Amino acid sequence: MAKVAVLGAGSWGTAIAFVLANNDHDTVIWARREEQVAEINEQHTNARYLKEAQLPHNLRATSHLKEAVDGADAIVLAVPTKAMRAILADLNTIVAKPTKWIHVSKGIEPDSLLRVSEVIEEVLRPELIESIVALSGPSHAEEVVEKKPTTVAVASHSLEAAQYAQDLFMNEAFRVYTNDDIVGVEIGGSLKNVIALAAGITDGMEQGDNAKAALITRGLAEMTRLGVKMGANPLTFSGLAGLGDLIVTCTSVHSRNWKTGYALGQGQTLDQIEREMGMVIEGVRTAKATYQLSKLHDVSMPITEVLYAILFEGITLDKGVQSLMGRMKKQEVTDIFDDMF
Secondary structure, three states, rough: OEEEEEOOOOOHHHHHHHHHHHHHOEEEOOOHHHHHHHHHHHOOOOOOOOOOOOOOOOEEEEEEEHHHHHHOOOOEEEEEOOHHHHHHHHHOOOOOEEEEEEEOOOOEOOOOOOHHHHHHHHHHOHHHEEEEEEEEOOHHHHHHHOOOOOEEEEEOOHHHHHHHHHHHHHOOOEEEEEEOHHHHHHHHHHHHHHHHHHHHHHOOOOOOHHHHHHHHHHHHHHHHHHHOOOOHHHHHHHOOHHHHHHHHHHOOOOHHHHHHHHHHHHHOOHHHHHHHHOOOOOHHHHHHHHHHHHOHHHOOOOHHHHHHHHHHOOHHHHHHHHHHHHOOOHHHHHHHHHHOO
16 A cells, blocks of 8 residues: 555545545645644544545544655645645655655646646656646545545556556545546646636526536537647547536536635625635636636637636626627537637
């Protein structure tokens, strides 16, 4: 069995650690707050993030980063994308040997417009990187810790590294597929949060099932156009990290991004929602980065553009809907492939 450090004790990091510990790996989870560490070690719960979950007794927690990663065969990065650069800078001075890096974060860094694997490569010293793997797919933490059937993809430029991650995580309730398209898997996992925000707004405004189905479908077209322009395989967006994750995030009450969009559709402000939720809403930051990427790569992304205008430019929801519905006539299949090649 492997020794694995999971960095980040939010809902998803805890669920990932749950899977690894249940697979009998020597698993330690790193959290910033001492009270959270004590709860995980003594009560085997993490009630703030996963209220009903009973964690494995062999899962250990620490607030000391060096203790968490010391001697680890693999390090799982489960912190929000906005914290990724800072934690990697700390790890640069702590990790002492080449290590397998697996990230489970779903976002794109605004302004730099880097995917998480690219941030890892930019910040870490090259000699510390044995391999980088991205894990993504339709996987709500609440269902993972209930051992409900879940299927994800692990992607890497190295098939051997992807297979290592597959073996690390896979069990009877958590099925893992390998994928060699890390660009597509990261783009799909990130942009589905943007579309989920828009889907939540649609539901909050009570626009109906027709509108939501259209938004998800056209959102997938946007994801695919941008992803292919950035070097992804278009087939990836029909898979777990694309369509699969898009469906679950746009339709489930477990989704923070859908909940945020729904609250916006009901008239709440983003500041109100973030205060009440108390957790990072990846889709908000990613909406900005996706908008910037669409301009950089000259890709048509009308849903993203309207969502950006709602979040950052203050246009009304009604005006956003009118903008989308009033666009010029298009031919569907041709439009899906516009800007891709």
